Amino acid sequence: MIAAAVLSALAVVQAAVTPSLAAAQNLPSLGDTDREELSPLMERKLGEQIMRDIRRDRDYLDDAPLTEYLNNFGATLLAARPEARGEAGYDFFFFAVRDPMLNAFALPGGFVGVHSALILAAQNESELASVMAHEIGHVAQRHIARMLGQQRQDSLIPLAAMVLAALAARSSSDAAGALLMGGQGAAVQRQLNFSRDAEREADRVGLQILKDAGYDTTGMISFFNRMQAATRSYTDAAPVYLRSHPLTTERIADIQARTRDQRYKQRADSLDFHLIRARVRLMQDPTQMGLREAATAFENQLEQKSRVQTAAAKYGLALIALKEGSPAKAQGLLQEAYAAAQGASPPIQDAVLASLGIDIKLAAGHAAEALKEAEAARAKFPVSRGIARQYAESLLAVGRNDDAVAYLRDQVRLYRQEPQLQDLLAKAYAVQGKQALQHLALAESYALNGSLPAALDQLGIARRSPDASFYDQAVIDARERELKSRWQDELKETQKNR
Structure with a gap:
């Protein structure tokens, strides 16, 4: 806990x-x-x-x-x-x-x-x-x-x-x-x-x-x-x-x-507030019973006849359809969510909706369409970390593995604290058959998540990989010394305070 x-x-x-x-x-x-x-x-x-x-x-x-x-x-x-x-x-x-x-x-x-x-x-x-x-x-x-x-x-x-x-x-x-x-x-x-x-x-x-x-x-x-x-x-x-x-x-x-003396100031809620609440409702209870209860809540929400509430409810129902393995149904509901939200001003340019669209295309096996949507979303939302990772996933889905590796290597240099990037990079290396680099990336992911023993295990696997070059071995040795030192310091502090 x-x-x-x-x-x-x-x-x-x-x-x-x-x-x-x-x-x-x-x-x-x-x-x-x-x-x-x-x-x-x-x-x-x-x-x-x-x-x-x-x-x-x-x-x-x-x-x-x-x-x-x-x-x-x-x-x-x-x-x-x-x-x-x-x-x-x-x-x-x-x-x-x-x-x-x-x-x-x-x-x-x-x-x-x-x-x-x-x-x-x-x-x-x-x-x-x-x-x-x-x-x-x-x-x-x-x-x-x-x-x-x-x-x-x-x-x-x-x-x-x-x-x-x-x-x-x-x-x-x-x-x-x-x-x-x-x-x-x-x-x-x-x-x-x-x-x-x-x-x-x-x-x-x-x-x-x-x-x-x-x-x-x-x-x-x-x-x-x-x-x-x-x-x-x-x-x-x-x-x-x-x-x-x-x-x-x-x-x-x-x-x-x-x-008491402050004037009342009404502020309109963003569309994202309602979309995220719909998303969280499904995370709160991801069981089948929870999904059924969420679906009922979204259906009741549709009765409010509000554009924003309708968009959020349709979005929630699209998430449920995707979780239940019906990407075609999810796509239809997502389009209805977009349609309901179009009355908003300014016109909807929403990363939450765009992200679900990419997920639906990937789940349906429409990799080329997913990549096209990911490229468009990345242009609209350049600072979105979730969209950036979906773009990498789409590159892998269409088989552009070299492009995915090049993109992810740039990303991990820019965003050093995101284990998800290292996981994707490991996946890309695995597709290329680069075992040593795959396990090096996994080691970095485990280290970022605080699992130092697992990170050291991955470094050991990387060292034993048949394709580990002299340069790879040097990187592995240096990283192993650093992580072992951190792990020993943590053990000493834990033992000292028992």
């Missing part, structure tokens, strides 16, 4: 907050007694280590259209108020996890997670923006770093209990309670008080981001009221300090007071 991701990261936290180790590493002072123990660099390192484990979790939604929507949406909020990136100037990354509870969470270093249920519960983009802006506020104010600064007398035990309990509560309040039993009561109370202050501070930062970005600030009030009701129903048996975002009447009253 995602809660387990924190366990492997606690070694990094321990190094960050132990004064003797911090001194040995010459970590820079942040000029604040609450934050002097955790540098921005260490905070980012901690977030990256947690993310490596989260990405391996089955509930991590590694879906290109969804991830691109969240990051484009988050970038819009940050662009309206650049100082929200904080003193460290973090490069934010927004992602989604499959979870039936309404929640979102911020990790150290600029990583923000959103539960799938929260996306579905948001009735408009202003409500979704209110939650994401709130989480940006946590990162901008470096609340986790400040919390760690307060651990100087309490050690890591209560902090570990709090973090693990908050993440474990995603799926089981009983599990969360069991984890918290290991914490120390007085220290937990101090963290609870700080958490309440942090929540109010994040609310204020989030409200300013909402206002500057042109969203309706009352969206925060309406959505937080709904989250408060949902939290009560989910966690009546759990102590209040287990809630990752304790929603109090005082917090909501404070938000209302701050928005």
